[in-house]
Amino acid sequence: MIISILILCSTNLLVAQYEDVGCATSPLTDSDIPEGYSNSTDSQLLMSYDPIVFNVYYWGINEDDGTAPGSPNDISITEERALRSIQMLNISFNKHNIYFKYTGFETFNNSLYYEISGHNEPGYKNFSELLNFAQSNNNQYYKTNAINIYIFKPYDFAGIALRHKNAIGMHQYFGQDFSRIGLNAHEMGHNLGLWHPHDGYIYPYVEGNPYNTSCEVVNRNSNNGQPYNADIAGDRVVDTQAAPDFRKEHYWELILDFNIDPEVAEDTYTPWLHYNQNDCAWESHPKGIDCLDEPYQIFLDYDNKNIMSYAPWECVNDILFTPGQLIKTWETIQIDEDGHFALSENSIASLYEPYKGEYYVAGPSNPAADKPLFQPGFEYRFVNCDCFAEEDCSSPTPYEEGNSTFSSTSQLLLSFNKEEPNFDNITHPNHSAIKIIFPNIPSNDPLLDPKRCYDNWNKAAIGGSLTKFNDNVFNTNVTLYPQDSASINNPNLINTIDPGLYKIEKVYEDGATQQTVIIKDNQ
Template sequence: MKNYVIYIAFALACFISNAQEIFICAEEELIDYSNSNLSSAPNWSGSIDPAFLATFEPVVFNVVFWKITDEHGEIGFNWATDIQEEDVLESIAAMNIEYNKFNMFFKYKGLNEIKSPPNLAIREFPNCNTAVAPDPHGYGVIDRCEIGEFYFFAENNGYNDPNAFNIYIPYGTRQFAGASRFNDTKFIIRADIASAGGMVHEMGHSFYLKHTFNNYNNASCERVTRDPNDINFNADTKGDQVVDTAAVPDFAKEYCYTNPLDINCIDDPKYMSHVYIDDNCEYIGNSVNFYDEFFEINPSDIQNYMAYTVASCRNQFTIGQGIRARETIRDDTFNNFAPAMTTISALYEPYKGTYYFAGPQLPNSEKPLFQPGFDYKFIECSGYYPQPAPYNENFSYNPLNTIETYDAYEQDYNILTHPNHSAIQILQVEEGLGHTNVQKCYNNFNLNPKGGTYTRFNDGVFNTNVTITEMDSLQVNNPNMINNLQPGLYNIEKEYDNGAKQQTVIIKEN
């Protein structure tokens, strides 16, 4: 046991920064900015009670993404990943799917680009023990020693939205894949791992969720027992300090920790990565912690977002982690979360596009688009709303007539638009609010109809003695159509390309 503890101390390079008293440890996959002054930490209850979690009201955060390129707007290498809007939409969807369970919502506010200045030579942190040579790719390929300098650069050059989470995506990094800081609303994540699971993991750190294996190989590790009556119980104060996450090893580097004399591990810690997780995301190892206790690993431990597990295995948080996140937001120790918050109504607004009002039909590229990650229902509504009704406006709608539905896992983002003659339901929001919330009726009949009919009630009253006349597009759009009718009682029905029909009853007199 002592041998691999020494190895870990050798493998990780740590240094101190004076910003909010944080320490930074560069690890194989992630930089974890942890608050070293626990007296400033939120007032966590340690609860794992779902009923307590349900007491937290919905909270919505704005999220802005920034793609970092070199000075020419290029990604620099043919192996690098070039982030597009569909990639960050996938990430925003994943974050909503996972965090909506805790009544936490994210509003996508766009993908922007930062062209980095070239030839950086940053030496802000002399204790970094890393020589940083001038880099023609600038912050497009970022070193861990450059993080503080980069944040200064971003905030002083307009590359930071003070009213949102700011997620920075370089196409390359050195010594880490993501950089998060507890109680903060910005982080860095490398482009090739800025997938759904990676983004959910990094966002977890923002809400003070630690790695589930935190300190597992030293005297601060948590005991395996989850029985609070056990004399060895310490899960609420050690490890990640969340009771319903099990004591687990670092699955990614576990082989090298337990085989410290393997020369390949010394040369490359990724040599035997995740060797004790099989293709079914099940644990096949037999490891012990600092106290020589055998770990009791369940599938849920391997699937936890805050574990260093196989990316495809990640799919869940625990109730305790949800409560930890909500209590972190509630206490907002450094007042970072409040400025990034917005209202529930923001989720009922498109992230881009324009609603048709009048005149020629808009091209598909300009239609209003809604972010993925929610279960949407678009319900038939009525009233005069050539533009969507204001949020919380009362209007009539027919809950039995759903014009369109989309689920949270829809991957064709170009079809997530607001159909005419409908209002919006977001089922996750309704669940969080605890009541029906049909909003933003859009009922526009300004577009010319494609055809229709007029029905004349021959007796001047509503009965079955009628004459029905078909109209083509020229006839139905003729401005003198009504003037040309003989006196009588009529029902005029106009049909539109989108399937909608509009009926008007008139009495035509001499």
């Protein structure tokens, strides 16, 4: 069955696709702040933006009885799926200096908002109503300091975002696997101010049709008598070519060229009829024209694989944005029309903080809790660090201390790439500092230095040895005394040995070793 999607009749509402689900968009009625956007496509300007971090919080919606029928394993959301979403968002946006910090998830039970309609289907709530409910009673299900992502069962669409409102809604399969990376990035693109490249799209010019006012013409030359309107029509980004809705071209052909009733066309059109899904190329055809009868000029990658387009998911999972789109996201963040971005912004230092678990400091250990976990989606390098004698590194040193506790040649102890599938593995090992590889940051930038040295020796050793240098000098004439956990941790160990030169070596459960040389005299 083919299901269509409708952008809700609100000036800021955007609806997106899910897998093979199409989109039936309403005419765009809002306009950008004239003085707020530069319409720039300058890649040098794009490189000038400093990294920014946003908090993200997830909400899973269940039926009144706490069930979520139809969702994976009948569970609306899990921490693993939320982390998979954060992983996909960071993979998609980190290369553009935009970062997301996972701050948690919750669920709530309410059958009224379990299944949401994208086009006001009778008997169903829409996303605006869900958000109003979430923000009622002093923001009961809305975090003012985060981008809020709601996971529910969509009746007739896959994802939705309220532009610059920090509110996104997505299908329950949003974080199931990497085939959904496009859905997550697409919706976040909407939240950051982007429209679909095909907004305003229609085939021939039709007198009186509401699309005409926002139909972006193909022509980019304003000197030949034809209008140049890429800055005020379509998606209002000048380097996204005027393009059709790749999925629904045949739908419009049936309506406009064959006078087929829209409901019949909805049930009979062939999705992506003019799009070759094998090589992700749009196949030009006689009816591939804009509202002024100009043939579309569709180019590979940025046009027919653009993440904000309705190309098939397998063709947009490279997450391609144009420079103009990215600059518009940054300018949307800077304009911050409603103040939501400033409220949800966090620091770069927050990326060096675990989302879960605790650092062992002292006393009895708790293996279930003593494991600080870090969110996926980053290139992590945990390198050896040695705490200076005058410093206390039983907890990680403050982020601001920079590289004072390790060497540039520090040994790599553990590393993870951004696609790491086992989230429980991404932990900060003892005796190491954290290095995050930030894309597009110069190699000599202090931001790339390891941070937060954790060099804790308070936990009891699991064993070790006592080596006596029989000649009281460092040579091979030694006697080795193996020690078990009880003896090596005995505070009176030194009192029990004869005078002489010794090396005490402690071995810890994480593989670390600590050596101490002592000279015991006759006193």
